[in-house]
Amino acid sequence: xxxxxxxxxxxxxxxxxxxxxxxxxxxxxxxxxxxxxxxxxxxxxxxxxxxxxxxxxxxxxxxxxxxxxxxxxxxxxxxxxxxxxxxxxxxxxxxxxxxxxxxxxxxxxxxxxxxxxxxxxxxxxxxxxxxxxxxxxxxxxxxxxxxxxxxxxxxxxxxxxxxxxxxxxxxxxxxxxxxxxxxxxxxxxxxxxxxxxxxxxxxxxxxxxxxxxxxxxxxxxxxxxxxxxxxxxxxxxxxxxxxxxxxxxxxxxxxxxxxxxxxxxxxxxxxxxxxxx
Amino acid sequence: xxxxxxxxxxxxxxxxxxxxxxxxxxxxxxxxxxxxxxxxxxxxxxxxxxxxxxxxxxxxxxxxxxxxxxxxxxxxxxxxxxxxxxxxxxxxxxxxxxxxxxxxxxxxxxxxxxxxxxxxxxxxxxxxxxxxxxxxxxxxxxxxxxxxxxxxxxxxxxxxxxxxxxxxxxxxxxxxxxxxxxxxxxxxxxxxxxxxxxxxxxxxxxxxxxxxxxxxxxxxxxxxxxxxxxxxxxxxxxxxxxxxxxxxxxxxxxxxxxxxxxxxxxx
Ligand SMILES: Nc1ncnc2c1ncn2[C@@H]1O[C@H](COP(=O)(O)OP(=O)(O)OP(=O)(O)O)[C@@H](O)[C@H]1O
Ligand SMILES: [Mg+2]
Numbered sequence: 001x002x003x004x005x006x007x008x009x010x011x012x013x014x015x016x017x018x019x020x021x022x023x024x025x026x027x028x029x030x031x032x033x034x035x036x037x038x039x040x041x042x043x044x045x046x047x048x049x050x051x052x053x054x055x056x057x058x059x060x061x062x063x064x065x066x067x068x069x070x071x072x073x074x075x076x077x078x079x080x081x082x083x084x085x086x087x088x089x090x091x092x093x094x095x096x097x098x099x100x101x102x103x104x105x106x107x108x109x110x111x112x113x114x115x116x117x118x119x120x121x122x123x124x125x126x127x128x129x130x131x132x133x134x135x136x137x138x139x140x141x142x143x144x145x146x147x148x149x150x151x152x153x154x155x156x157x158x159x160x161x162x163x164x165x166x167x168x169x170x171x172x173x174x175x176x177x178x179x180x181x182x183x184x185x186x187x188x189x190x191x192x193x194x195x196x197x198x199x200x201x202x203x204x205x206x207x208x209x210x211x212x213x214x215x216x217x218x219x220x221x222x223x224x225x226x227x228x229x230x231x232x233x234x235x236x237x238x239x240x241x242x243x244x245x246x247x248x249x250x251x252x253x254x255x256x257x258x259x260x261x262x263x264x265x266x267x268x269x270x271x272x273x274x275x276x277x
Numbered sequence: 278x279x280x281x282x283x284x285x286x287x288x289x290x291x292x293x294x295x296x297x298x299x300x301x302x303x304x305x306x307x308x309x310x311x312x313x314x315x316x317x318x319x320x321x322x323x324x325x326x327x328x329x330x331x332x333x334x335x336x337x338x339x340x341x342x343x344x345x346x347x348x349x350x351x352x353x354x355x356x357x358x359x360x361x362x363x364x365x366x367x368x369x370x371x372x373x374x375x376x377x378x379x380x381x382x383x384x385x386x387x388x389x390x391x392x393x394x395x396x397x398x399x400x401x402x403x404x405x406x407x408x409x410x411x412x413x414x415x416x417x418x419x420x421x422x423x424x425x426x427x428x429x430x431x432x433x434x435x436x437x438x439x440x441x442x443x444x445x446x447x448x449x450x451x452x453x454x455x456x457x458x459x460x461x462x463x464x465x466x467x468x469x470x471x472x473x474x475x476x477x478x479x480x481x482x483x484x485x486x487x488x489x490x491x492x493x494x495x496x497x498x499x500x501x502x503x504x505x506x507x508x509x510x511x512x513x514x515x516x517x518x519x520x521x522x523x524x525x526x527x528x529x530x531x532x533x534x535x536x537x538x539x540x541x542x543x544x
Contacts, residue, residue, distance in 0.1 A: 064440050082443060094441035098459040098536045107455060108445040141538035159445065 008076040010163050010195030011038040011061050015070035018056050030056050032221040033070055036214065038163075040075070041193035045206035047258060048216030049265035054199040055091055058165045061197060062088045074163070087161030089152055089169045091199075095140040101127060101151045102136035108159045126154040129184065145172035150181070157188060164189075164196045170205070178202075182209060182238050190235050203258065207250050208238045215257050218264040226257040295326045302326075324506040332510040342514060348491040349518070352408050352480035356415025357473055363416070364423025365465065369457070371424075372431035389421045393479065397486040406488055415479025422472045423465055430464030431457050463537060466530045473526050477519055492518065 013036040019029040031053040038044045046054050060067050061074075063083035072079040074086075095104050105123035110116055127136055130150040140148055149172060156164065169185075170178045182205060189196060200206050206213050207230055215226030230250060232241055241247055298318065302325040305314030320328075336342040371378040397414055404410040434456055442456045484493025492515050499507025 062440075062444060064444075084446070086444070088441070088444045090437050090441055092435075092437045094435075094437045096438060096442065096456065096459070097538075098463065099455075100536075107447075111446045111448075111451045111455075139536040141536070155441075155445070 008040070009037045009073070010040045010042070010075055011036070011197065012073040012076075013037070013057070013060060013067075013070065014073065016057075016060055016067040016072060017069045018053065018060065018065075019068045029221045030219055032223050034224050036224065038195045038197055040162075040195050042212065043189060043196045043198065043210045044212045044214060045198045045200055045210035046214045046216065047200065047203060047206050047254070048222065049218045049258075049262045050201070051265065052216045052219045052222040052261070054216060055167050058088065058167050058197060058199060061163075062086055062165055064088075083163070085161060086163040086165055087156035087159055089156045089164070089166040091167035091171070093140070093148055093152075095148060095152060095155070097140050100137050100139055101132060101143070101154075104140070104151055105154045105158050108155060112159075122158055123154070126158045127151070129188075130154045130181075146174070146177055149173060153181070153185075160192070162194055164194050164198075166196065167199045168201065169198075171201075178205070179238060185209070186236065186238065203251060203254060204242060207232075207247060207254070208236065208241050213250075213254055215254060215261070218261045225261070226254065228254055228257075298323070299326050320505075321503075322505060324509050328506045329509040329513060332506050333513050336510060336514070342495070345491050345495050346514070346518060348408065349477070349480050349484065349493070352411040352483070352491065353415060353473075353476040353522075355408070355412045356479050357419055357476035359412065360416040360419025360476065361423050361465075361472065364420045365427050365461070367420075368424045368427025369431060369461065372428050372457075372461075378428070385421075385424075388417075389425075393417050394482060394486075397483055400483070401487045411480045411483030411488065411491070414483040415476045418475035418479045419472045422468050422475060426464040426468045427461045430461035434460045463534065466534055469526050469530055470523060473522055474519065477515075477522065481515065 013034065015033040015035065016031070017029065017033040018031045019027050021027055034057075036044075036057065046057065048054050059065050060072055061083065063072070063079050063081055063086075066080075072083075074083055095101075096107070099107065102120060102123050105126055106116070106119040109119035109122060114122075124133070124136060127133055130153055132147060132150055132154070135143065135147060135151075138147075140151070143151065149169060153169060156166075170181050173181060186209060196210075198206070198210060210230055213226070213228045213230060214224050215228070216222050217225045228250065232244065232246060301318035302316055302320045302323050304316070306317055307315045309315050371381070393414060396417060397410070400410040400413050404413055439452070439456060442452055447455060480491065481493035481496075484491035485497045486493075488494045492511060496508055496511035496515070499505075499511055
């Protein structure tokens with residue numbers, strides 16, 4: 001796949017819906033037909049209450065499962081099977097427990113045919129970038145939750161994918177590390193702009209990092225109920241950007257949209273899912 | 278608990294056990310009407326620890342036991358190798374081909390439910406009284422343990438680890454090498470002690486039921502002439518044999534399983 005023209009979106013989900021089937025014959029419509037488009041080089045954050053289908057959408061974009069209806073276009077080409085130009089940072093632990101951090105990072109290069117020595121060299125360089133220079137020989141079970149996430153980040157980034165799918169990458173990190181990692185991510189992204197779909201629960205993080213914030217409604221049959229353009233100037237300083245007045249205006253706008261949906265998820269409001277945007 | 282204390286307690290158990298055996302079989306608790314002393318553990322049925330030790334030492338010093346040890350070792354090794362390799366291969370095959378697994382499932386269960394002892398005579402008939410009837414008996418035991426563990430190991434690779442590996446660009450062959458194989462191997466190793474033990478069991482039971490050499494044969498011989506000391510000596514040698522093998526297995530698996538959690542140590 002090539003990005004021949006710059007105005008072809010990196011990811012375009014068109015009328016994509018997802019329904020899960022159960023062994024007993026039941027059916028759960030997680031996402032009703034939605035359109036999502038991410039331009040090449042664009043950083044899009046996806047916000048939504050838990051269980052609304054954020055991971056589901058990323059799985060579709062990754063080609064790990066087919067949508068129940070609709071199509072996914074990757075750089076204009078219809079996706080069938082795995083999305084080979086995407087890197088996916090999973091929400092759960094996905095490192096190979098029998099490989100050291102270094103090998104976990106290097107394997108993505110080795111399977112591509114890169115010589116092992118060179119792959120290890122690059123792996124070490126990336127581990128250094130995520131602050132784990134001295135942890136190359138550790139096995140995943142010897143790392144903390146946040147360290148594992150950072151190894152996983154290096155594992156994905158080292159392959160230089162054209163599209164980055166990230167599912168709450170900084171979830172288990174403490175506030176300070178989160179900030180540092182966000183900065184790192186922005187730096188790396190700034191240098192070589194990839195299309196990013198970034199799922200998060202953290203509204204501040206979403207605004208600070210992205211060009212666009214999508215808000216999903218509570219499930220079942222969730223949809224996109226908000227699409228906010230974040231016009232903050234780049235390059236951004238994550239720590240400082242939060243004190244800008246525009247930041248607060250955006251924060252309020254998006255939070256108003258999100259709040260009702262979060263309430264719905266916990267049954268605090270009697271309205272059914274799918275309220276108007 | 279410190280190592281020394283543990284070791285001390287372990288030795289104490291042996292000392293107490295041997296003391297009871299020794300006193301029961303040597304100290305008379307009365308005299309029978311025919312004038313013979315009466316023991317709690319009559320030496321004719323229980324021998325005495327000292328006699329057993331002397332016999333074991335004699336067997337090693339005279340060298341009569343080495344040939345039998347060697348035979349049993351060869352049989353167990355062959356049983357382990359054949360059972361292990363076929364278990365891994367077929368376990369992999371079944372795990373990657375659900376249809377095959379579904380078709381053969383009832384038969385695998387039936388074969389595994391069969392007590393292997395009943396196979397010993399028929400194997401003797403098919404493969405003769407030499408080592409091969411014992412090897413195949415061991416194979417039927419080892420195979421199923423390895424098979425089930427590999428099958429389980431391959432199928433229980435977490436979905437997300439698999440998805441991640443595929444997103445990292447692995448093709449089917451690379452998945453086998455970097456994901457399925459290590460996952461299966463860890464299960465094989467967790468059952469290694471059991472399967473090695475069963476390889477020995479297969480060999481010894483086979484020898485016991487019909488052969489002219491091996492530890493099982495030694496024990497059977499002694500039983501045939503009511504030589505209880507010989508029976509106990511054979512069992513002691515068998516136990517030492519199994520413990521040595523178990524120790525070797527532990528040494529082999531240690532460096533191979535460093536990645537596994539549960540070995541956490543704080544210093
Ligand atoms: N394999 C599955 N089978 C059935 N239902 C599923 C399956 N996977 C997810 N779901 C359901 O689909 C909905 C969306 O799940 P998804 O994992 O996409 O949520 P999410 O937005 O990522 O939530 P979170 O923020 O908690 O990670 C949920 O209600 C979930 O229960
Ligand atoms: Mg999720």
